[in-house]
Amino acid sequence: MLDWLARAAARRKISQLEEALDGAEFFTAEHAALLAKVLTRTDRLTADIEDLTEVIERLLAPYEEQLARPRPVPGWGRRAAQDAVAETGAGMTRFRTGPHLSSWGGRAPQDHQSGKRKGRAKAKKGNRYLGAITGETAVAAGRTQTREGARHRRLARRRGTAKACVATGNTQLKVYHKLLSNPGMRYQDLGADYYERQRWHLTGLRPGLR
Numbered sequence: 001m002l003d004w005l006a007r008a009a010a011r012r013k014i015s016q017l018e019e020a021l022d023g024a025e026f027f028t029a030e031h032a033a034l035l036a037k038v039l040t041r042t043d044r045l046t047a048d049i050e051d052l053t054e055v056i057e058r059l060l061a062p063y064e065e066q067l068a069r070p071r072p073v074p075g076w077g078r079r080a081a082q083d084a085v086a087e088t089g090a091g092m093t094r095f096r097t098g099p100h101l102s103s104w105g106g107r108a109p110q111d112h113q114s115g116k117r118k119g120r121a122k123a124k125k126g127n128r129y130l131g132a133i134t135g136e137t138a139v140a141a142g143r144t145q146t147r148e149g150a151r152h153r154r155l156a157r158r159r160g161t162a163k164a165c166v167a168t169g170n171t172q173l174k175v176y177h178k179l180l181s182n183p184g185m186r187y188q189d190l191g192a193d194y195y196e197r198q199r200w201h202l203t204g205l206r207p208g209l210r
Helices: 008-021 029-068 078-088 098-104 128-142 147-159 161-181 194-203
Strands: none
Touching (some): 098 161, 147 194
């Protein structure tokens, strides 16, 4: 009955766990020795991660105020802020504007021609680490009940998930630039019903009415 020791999400997989444990009576001393090696290595790596985390926290301690500014942005958190500051620096003097930072991070449309475009534009390449950060924060933002989350979902329905992630990441980096450029500025979400309220304002129809 070891399967009933499962916790959290694993409890939804009781039947699979029962199948996996079927035949556990054939677990030999050799199996135990191999498993002990795996667990020892896992514990060692976990300890290394904890040690390095302490080092990172110590190095970033002077920048706590800068780290706190972008954390309220939908999809962001302390880890995303830490990774972003590690790539861009705590000051925005290197990037004249938000669009400059967004372009450097690879979250801007690619453009190699003037005049009318043929075909679809691809996102330009940029700093792959900052691009990876905004790739995760964009997806996370799309799951939130915020104005940015609502925008991400609208874009995903109309233009696809990939383009929605690029557009959301573009906006997030512009907001990030603005927040780190203005110490007294704080992020305030406009609400998940922002677009419904805009439609109501323009058409005079309350949300839900036709």
